[in-house]
Every structure is written in structure tokens, then in C-alpha cells.
Amino acid sequence: MAAGCFSASAQRPHWRSNSVAGCCGSQGQGIWADNRVETSDVETIQSANVAAVRTPHYTGDLPRSWLLVPLLILYLFDLGRVGFLGPDEPRYASIGREMARSRDLITPRLDGQPWFEKPPLLYWMTAMGRALRLPDEWASRLPVVLMSIAFLIFFFQTIQREFSDRVAITAATILATCAGWIAFSFAAVTDLPMTATFAAAMLIAIFETRSERGYWAGALLGLSILAKGLVPVALFAPTFLIARGKRLTMLAGCIAVAAPWYLACGLRNGSAFWQDLIWKQHFERYFTPALQHVQHFWYYGPILLAGLFPWTPLVALLARRKTYDDVRVRFLGAWFVYALVFLSISQNKLPGYVLPLLPALAVMLAAGLEKTGPHLKWWLSASALMLIGLPAIVAALPDALLSGIRRAPVVFTPALPFVAVAGLVWWLAWRERTILAVLATGLAVAASVVYVKVKTFPVLDDRVSVRAFWKTNSVQAGAACVDPGVRRELVYGLNYYALHPFAECSAGAQPRIVVRADGLAIQP
Numbered sequence: 001m002a003a004g005c006f007s008a009s010a011q012r013p014h015w016r017s018n019s020v021a022g023c024c025g026s027q028g029q030g031i032w033a034d035n036r037v038e039t040s041d042v043e044t045i046q047s048a049n050v051a052a053v054r055t056p057h058y059t060g061d062l063p064r065s066w067l068l069v070p071l072l073i074l075y076l077f078d079l080g081r082v083g084f085l086g087p088d089e090p091r092y093a094s095i096g097r098e099m100a101r102s103r104d105l106i107t108p109r110l111d112g113q114p115w116f117e118k119p120p121l122l123y124w125m126t127a128m129g130r131a132l133r134l135p136d137e138w139a140s141r142l143p144v145v146l147m148s149i150a151f152l153i154f155f156f157q158t159i160q161r162e163f164s165d166r167v168a169i170t171a172a173t174i175l176a177t178c179a180g181w182i183a184f185s186f187a188a189v190t191d192l193p194m195t196a197t198f199a200a201a202m203l204i205a206i207f208e209t210r211s212e213r214g215y216w217a218g219a220l221l222g223l224s225i226l227a228k229g230l231v232p233v234a235l236f237a238p239t240f241l242i243a244r245g246k247r248l249t250m251l252a253g254c255i256a257v258a259a260p261w262y263l264a265c266g267l268r269n270g271s272a273f274w275q276d277l278i279w280k281q282h283f284e285r286y287f288t289p290a291l292q293h294v295q296h297f298w299y300y301g302p303i304l305l306a307g308l309f310p311w312t313p314l315v316a317l318l319a320r321r322k323t324y325d326d327v328r329v330r331f332l333g334a335w336f337v338y339a340l341v342f343l344s345i346s347q348n349k350l351p352g353y354v355l356p357l358l359p360a361l362a363v364m365l366a367a368g369l370e371k372t373g374p375h376l377k378w379w380l381s382a383s384a385l386m387l388i389g390l391p392a393i394v395a396a397l398p399d400a401l402l403s404g405i406r407r408a409p410v411v412f413t414p415a416l417p418f419v420a421v422a423g424l425v426w427w428l429a430w431r432e433r434t435i436l437a438v439l440a441t442g443l444a445v446a447a448s449v450v451y452v453k454v455k456t457f458p459v460l461d462d463r464v465s466v467r468a469f470w471k472t473n474s475v476q477a478g479a480a481c482v483d484p485g486v487r488r489e490l491v492y493g494l495n496y497y498a499l500h501p502f503a504e505c506s507a508g509a510q511p512r513i514v515v516r517a518d519g520l521a522i523q524p
Contacts, residue, residue: 071152071176074446075145075185080137081457083467083497085401087489088189090496092118093140096126097496106264111501114269116276120261121227122190136496140188148185151196152176158203159363162328170438171366174314175359177445180307184355191352194227198235199359205236205243205250206331214246218253225258230282234342235356238335286346293348300344303351307358310386310445314379317368329367332360377429377437384425384441387418390448394455401464418444462519466493469520474498476522481505483514483523490520 084090095108095115108115108123125147129139152172160168175181184192201220204213224232240247266273284290305312317323324330336357343353372379391413399409421444428437462468470477474497482491482502494513495501505512514523 070443070446071149074176074182074449075149077450078453078457079141079145079186080135081453082461083137083465084140084493085187085460085465085489086189087492089140089187090489090492091115092122092188092190093126093136094492094496096123096140097130099123100127100130106261106268111495114272116265116269116273117281118190119226119229119277120265121193121223122188125193126188137188141186144188144192145185147196148181148192151200154200155203155359158207159366162207163363163367166435167363167366167370169435170369171362173438173442174308174311174365175362177442177449178307178311178358178362179309180304180351180355181358182449184352189352190228191355194224194232195355195358197221197227198224198232198356201232201250202236202239202360205239205246206328208246211245211249214243214249215253217243217246218250218255219257220253221250222254222257222259225254226261229277231353232356235339238338242331285348289347291348293350295349297344299349300340300354304340304354304357304361307351307354308361310441311365311383312386313382314365314369317365317372317379320368320371322371323364323368325371326367329364332364336360336364376434377426380429380434380437380441381422381426384418384444385422387421387444387448388414388416390415390418390451394452397452397456398459398463401460466490466520467497470494470497473522476511477513480511480513480522481509483512486513486515486520490515 084093091110095110098109099105099120102109105120105124105127108118108120122144125143126140129143132139134142152175155175156168156172159171163171184195197220201217201224204217204220208214208217221232221236240250243250280290285293305315308315318333324333339357339360340354343349343357346353369376369379389412392411395411395413396405396409421440425437425440428434428440470493477494478498480502481504482494483505486494491502502513510524512523514521
């Protein structure tokens with residue numbers, strides 16, 4: 001039976017003996033190459049096991065199923081309250097709707113024309129939602145939400161098995177309630193499906209001990225390739241190199257899942273498919289500024305800090321040597337640096353590109369938090385205290401989506417109730433109720449998300465999405481053209497809700513859809 005490279009249940013070494021000196025399990029089983037054991041490592045493991053035995057169950061007598069309730073509220077509440085946002089949601093929804101209508105699952109089409117910017121996984125998910133006769137936004141967003149929740153459950157179970165209850169609860173709470181994961185779990189775009197399938201493949205490849213599980217890892221990697229192209233292959237490379245005993249099965253599973261669509265679409269559409277999807281969307285996007293998303297090399301640093309909100313203070317734990325006492329955390333740290341550098345080298349950068357880094361980062365932060373000792377209460381309360389900035393987020397969000405974060409107003413009115421929440425978290429951690437302190441912070445985030453949705457979604461529906469405009473003006477707008485000054489994300493939204501593409505206005509053409517200070521309007 002082949003061993004997982006870091007699995008707690010592995011029965012023989014998995015690492016190449018020249019690359020890593022040892023591999024230790026979470027259940028007290030030490031696994032070392034060539035059976036060489038350092039005394040300090042044994043003492044560390046024994047101490048960890050004694051602490052684990054003495055740690056009370058994280059919720060006492062409460063059933064664990066109650067944790068699903070806030071998770072479902074967090075992700076499903078007001079899912080269809082706001083229309084499609086940005087340029088990508090209405091485009092991808094249009095393609096999925098067309099796939100459901102035509103039953104052609106091979107060639108993606110936008111406004112009747114083949115469109116090869118992304119592979120088809122998200123379109124298939126939307127087509128499934130359409131087949132179930134869900135409303136527009138629910139048909140596109142619900143499959144993404146369900147995939148996010150399914151991954152979080154798998155993520156928790158894997159980390160619980162390999163580390164401990166405390167690390168698993170902390171890591172899953174950090175991931176499930178950080179701003180980046182919540183935002184992309186709501187949006188019907190390709191980043192979350194790619195991340196969930198890729199990260200699941202990575203967890204299986206690292207921790208599973210049976211070689212046949214490589215088929216599952218490969219199949220999930222194949223799904224991530226169907227979600228967003230070849231980037232997952234590059235990100236998976238370090239994991240593939242150390243996954244001894246599963247490489248062939250992973251290759252077989254990946255090829256079996258990903259290859260059929262690529263071959264079928266390539267044979268049907270010829271060189272246009274390969275030129276657009278592979279050359280333009282991969283190599284030109286990575287090496288040239290042609291796609292106009294050029295950012296500085298350090299761009300992803302602030303993006304990651306913002307994406308971790310409100311857990312951003314925990315990033316300082318990555319600078320502590322004790323965080324990396326565990327070889328599994330050291331590997332995740334090395335992979336994180338590799339992935340961050342790889343993505344930062346790319347000429348074109350967008351915030352969603354670093355979403356695959358968040359699961360590994362959540363595990364690293366949870367493991368580091370375990371090693372802070374009596375200072376843990378300060379780390380957790382600092383994270384809870386970050387929520388006092390919630391009113392500023394609510395005030396800035398509509399303008400940030402309309403014009404960019406740099407043009408959004410900065411109005412800081414502290415949400416003082418979260419000072420009390422931070423105090424409660426500090427007290428719980430001081431009383432050594434660590435998991436309850438983590439969960440209290442997570443529940444505060446869940447309540448904050450509900451508040452943000454209630455406050456901002458009506459504004460976003462009126463000002464950022466075109467759905468409200470179309471409902472009010474569909475009769476007049478149906479025969480109009482679109483002024484050249486209308487931004488492309490609004491044009492894609494109009495095309496979606498109108499069920500047909502709008503023509504761009506020529507000189508003197510009337511009536512026309514134009515942009516006013518308060519949104520779209522019809523100029524007679």
C-alpha cells in the first residue's frame with residue numbers, strides 16, 4: 001500500500017530520503033526516512049499528544065451538526081437579492097444558459113458566437129441550475145455555493161484527521177469566514193470551482209495513504225483544469241513531485257476527466273480554440289500585458305491581507321519559527337511561497353487568482369495559532385476587533401465595485417459593538433475555551449456578512465447591476481441601442497437580461513441607453 005507523503009496514518013516513509021528528514025503524524029505515529037528519529041522530534045510529538053488528550057471537546061455536549069446552520073446562513077442568505085455583478089457573472093451565466101438551451105456541452109457560445117476564454121465547468125454547473133428551473137441568479141450562484149460548502153466539509157474532515165479537532169475547527173473557521181472566500185463563494189465565476197477542486201486534489205495527494213486514492217486526486221485536478229485551464233497544473237507541480245506511489249494514478253484520473261472535452265472542443269473548432277484558450281488566455285496572459293490587467297509584482301500582498309479579513313492580524317504568525325515545527329506545515333509554507341511567486345511573476349493579475357492559496361494559508365495560520373501559548377487570546381481578540389471597520393466596508397462597497405477601490409469613499413465610523421465581541425473572545429481564550437473563542441469570532445463574522453448583505457445589496461442592485469434598470473425599462477430599452485460610453489460590464493448585463501445582444505449606437509441613433517450619474521438611463 002502506497003503511503004501519503006504526510007499522512008498521520010501512513011505506515012512507511014513517503015518522502016524522498018534526500019529531500020526531507022522526517023514526516024510526523026498527527027495521531028502520535030512517527031514516520032521517518034531510514035528510521036532515523038531525532039530526540040527533540042519525539043519529545044515534541046509526545047508533548048503534542050499529551051496536550052491533545054487533555055484538551056476537552058470543542059463544544060462539550062453540543063452536536064457538531066449545529067455548525068452547519070451558521071454556515072448555510074452565511075452562504076445562502078440573500079443569494080438572489082442582487083443581480084449579476086461585474087463583467088464576468090453575466091457573461092458566464094449567458095454561456096451556461098445557452099448550453100442548457102442548445103444542449104451543446106462542447107462549444108461555449110456568448111451571444112451566438114463561440115467563446116473560448118474559459119473551459120466549461122462553470123457553464124455546465126449553470127446549465128444544471130437552469131435545467132432545475134432555478135431563477136437566473138440562483139441557477140448560476142447556487143452550484144458555486146454548494147461546491148464551496150462541500151469543500152469546506154471535506155477540508156475540515158481532512159485537517160481533523162491529520163492534525164486535531166482544534167486545528168481543523170480553527171482552519172475551517174478562518175477559511176469559511178474570511179472575506180476572500182465568502183466573496184468568491186457568492187459570485188458565479190470560475191475562481192471558486194477551480195480552487196475547491198484543486199485544493200481537494202492537493203489534500204488527497206498530500207495526506208492519503210492508498211495509491212488508488214490517486215485516481216480521486218487526479219479526477220479533481222482534472223475538474224480544476226476544466227474550471228480554469230492549465231494554471232492548476234503549474235500550481236500542483238510541487239505536490240506531484242512528492243506524491244510517491246500515486247503519480248501514475250493521478251495522471252490517469254486527470255487525463256480521463258480533463259482530456260475528453262479539450263479534444264472534443266479542439267476537433268470541432270480547430271485552431272481558433274487552441275489559439276484563444278491555450279495561447280492567448282495562458283501564455284499571453286502570463287508573459288505579456290496584452291490583456292490589460294497588468295499590476296506590480298507585489299500586487300497580491302495587499303490582496304491576500306484584504307482577503308483574510310478579519311483574520312488579517314494572524315498573518316504575523318507566519319514570521320514565527322515555531323509555526324513551522326511540523327513538517328506538514330513546512331511543506332504547505334514552501335508550496336505557498338512557490339505559488340505566490342509563480343502568480344506574482346505573471347504580467348496580468350486579478351484578485352481571484354490567489355484564491356487557491358487560502359486553504360493552505362488557513363492551515364498554516366491555525367497551526368501557528370496553536371503554538372502561541374498564553375498569547376493566543378490577544379491574536380484572536382485582535383482578529384475580532386477588525387470587525388469594527390464594518391461600516392466603512394458598507395459605505396465603500398458600491399463605489400468600489402463601480403469605479404474601483406481607489407475611488408471609493410473612506411468613511412470610518414467604528415462599529416463599537418464589536419469591541420464587546422473582541423472582549424468576549426479574549427475572555428473565552430483566557431478561560432482556555434479556545435475553540436469557543438474561534439467560533440465566537442466566526443459567528444460574529446457571519447452576523448457581519450448578513451448585515452453587509454442587508455445594507456448593500458439593494459444599493460448594488462440599483463447602482464451596479466443592471467437588473468433593476470431592466471425590470472423598470474424593459475419595454476423602452478428593448479428597441480434601444482447602447483451608447484459607446486456604457487461600460488462593458490453593463491453591456492454584458494443588458495445582453496443577459498434582454499436575452500439578446502444590444503447593438504452599439506451610431507451617430508444620432510435614438511433611443512439609446514446611456515450612463516448617468518445615478519446609473520443607466522434611456523435617452524429618447
